[in-house]
Amino acid sequence: MEDNKPQLFKVTIDNIEVEVEPGTTILQAARKIGGDVAPPAMCYYQPLKGSGGKCRACLVRVAAGSAKDPRPMPKLVASCITPVQDGMVVENTTSQQVLDTRKGIVEFLLINHPLDCPVCDQAGECDLQNFAFKHGMATTRYEEDRRTFDKQDIGPYIQLHMTRCILCYRCVYTADQITQKRVHGVLGRGDAAEISTYIEKAVDNEFSGNVIDVCPVGALTDKTYRFKNRVWFTKPVDAHRDCPTCSGNVTLWYRGDDVIRVTARKNEWNEVTEFICNTCRFEKKKTSDWVIEGPTKISRSSVISVNKYRRDTIKPDFQRKLAASSYTDVDDERDTSQLGIQQLPPERFAQLPHANDPEP
């Protein structure tokens, strides 16, 4: 009797074996394992067809192409668009070459980024911030002027701050695939390329607000929320309403008793699970409009979960251990001796009180 189930491919990523269906990309296979094994993705967005391959943040080394042809691939490959082969061996965090390259990618993405995080609405939930914090250097080698653009209102609800853009093309794919007509695209070339609507035409579409959610940085911002608050002061709550145009499943962001922002729900990889319409996003900002489901699950390591929960649910020792283990991850070679702050080497962290206590 023939087996009708498709043959599963065995892939080894960072010495961890995983079985996936044929046609899966390396990135998706790594996400199946989860944690640090999953390469970072700045442009790839699973719900958007054709996205990926542009930011090069997810480059990995393929140490063996497949079981049949175990030669390594000559170059690093973009894991988000490279399908797995049976018996493929992938090195992500175990390859120094990959880590060095990734450090270079952070540097490239940041040289024209304004680093105005203190005034940026995206700070705290920014993919680039997370990526740079995890993989980048603390210093910059770039001394020249950064490119700048004027802020541009596209439509009544969205503001485009092109200076912050990293040209991931996610919003372009959103405009192509989610909205009924293509509302904007990329003009220009090289580092002068910009996301734009032709002759400053307003973006006018029921689903156009989703470009704000897909934007990995603060280039596309919600004008009804701009400068209202910092994301870590707000409290996310899952809610739904009966919406004629979209699914109505959203996340409400509360400050006190006020809903100050409505976004689509995102999964653990910061990808929108269901796109929502502009009415839900911009118009319905009263608790009475919504049926509340409960608090949104936010990663413990996210800044959004800071100050939200009772003290006894937090595990300080765990966090201190986390800090000690990630101490060497930050590449900071600056001389801090004159600052009066004595930085602790990792072995001193271990000697701190409570560091070795068992977790409660």
Added chain:
Amino acid sequence: MSKKILLEHIDVPGIDTYDVYRKQGGYTAVEKALKTMTPEAVVEEVKKSGVRGRGGAGFPMGMKWSFLAKPEGVPRYLVCNADESEPGTFKDHYLMKNIPHLLIEGMIISSFALGANKSFIYVRGELMYVIYILEKAIAEAKAAGFLGKNILGTGYDLELVVQPGGGAYICGEETALLESLEGKRGNPRNKPPFPAVKGLYQSPTVVNNVESIATTAWIVNNGGDAYAAIGVGRSTGTKLISASGHIKKPGVYEIELGLPVEEFLYSDEWCGGIRDGHHLKAVVAGGSSVPILPANLILKLANGEPRMMSYESLSDGGFQTGTMLGSGGFIVFDETSCIVRNTWNFSRFYHHESCGQCSPCREGTGWMEKVLHRIEYGHGSMHDIDLLVDVAKKIEGNTICPLGDAAAWPVASAIRHFREEFEWHITNPQEATRPGAVYKGDMALV
């Protein structure tokens, strides 16, 4: 006299017209291929000839053709890449302008071999007058029955379309060219899928350089083995070289691969030597994107043997002591040229032409250009040199298309071979920024 294949009849007056071209033996290859050969036989001859892609990468053309997927009911396309924009390369322009029918003859044969019924010639937008020449030539060929429906009564149909590009260097990359041809923004595609499987309009497509396609006419007429007998080793046949720079006779030359570089540079038949009273300092052997080589390394290999004009000999020694044949843009510098300024100039070009799709190239090319500008104008510091090397290393190999490599190689090689000159610019800014000032330190001139 060296063997001439493409430029055999270049001096015949009126060779750009159908009648003269036909009288010189033109279109006999089309007759031979369509009437006496099967498409597979033509592919086999091209394979036997060992001709390698003349656009720069040097991938064997017959092998590329045999990769073409042939699903039922899906059209196949041949696209001729005439978007020649590499600084220092002007051979395709010369060929199309002077002997347009040679390209058209090659297009008919190649389309027949690949089973394409509609083929495109994508010409860079700046060459509008060449487009008119090609269109006139296509009309003449059509009137003579070599294009259109039922060519020569064999039942084979072919339509040739000339498409002007928008004038972007990146559209010379094959997948960006296909995007542009489809009417979209010329961004290179992610590979795989390769064009041989999903190319133009998601159909199997072969993209070849003008010179490669033009070669097929001679191969069909004389056989693949005869072509393979010319040249040296795996570098078979002849190659058009666009010679420019500080030489006595700049121009387009057809050379037999395997010709010593020294002979090409100094013989009166070709470049005619460095201009009087000056000495050879450096050569960019294959268009601006290949590594620059100093005088001693371009004439001789690292082990002292003479270097030859062939794919293998030019790349001998890797990038440490070698370069690439590339597209055959042979740019010669004498001792009056400043390597830093030249590298900055190349870098400025790549910064301007980067499509901006993937981050290493978009940001890195601009960064390198700014740092080089700083060094050239006397504001550099010593760690800038290592910074450039590091940035070039981080771009190379990490981009979607080869433009990133092409931007990184000239910078990395200039620093590798001319580091003292960069250091001189940094340590003597006042002297270095005087107009016409050139490093006169210790270096190998020939």
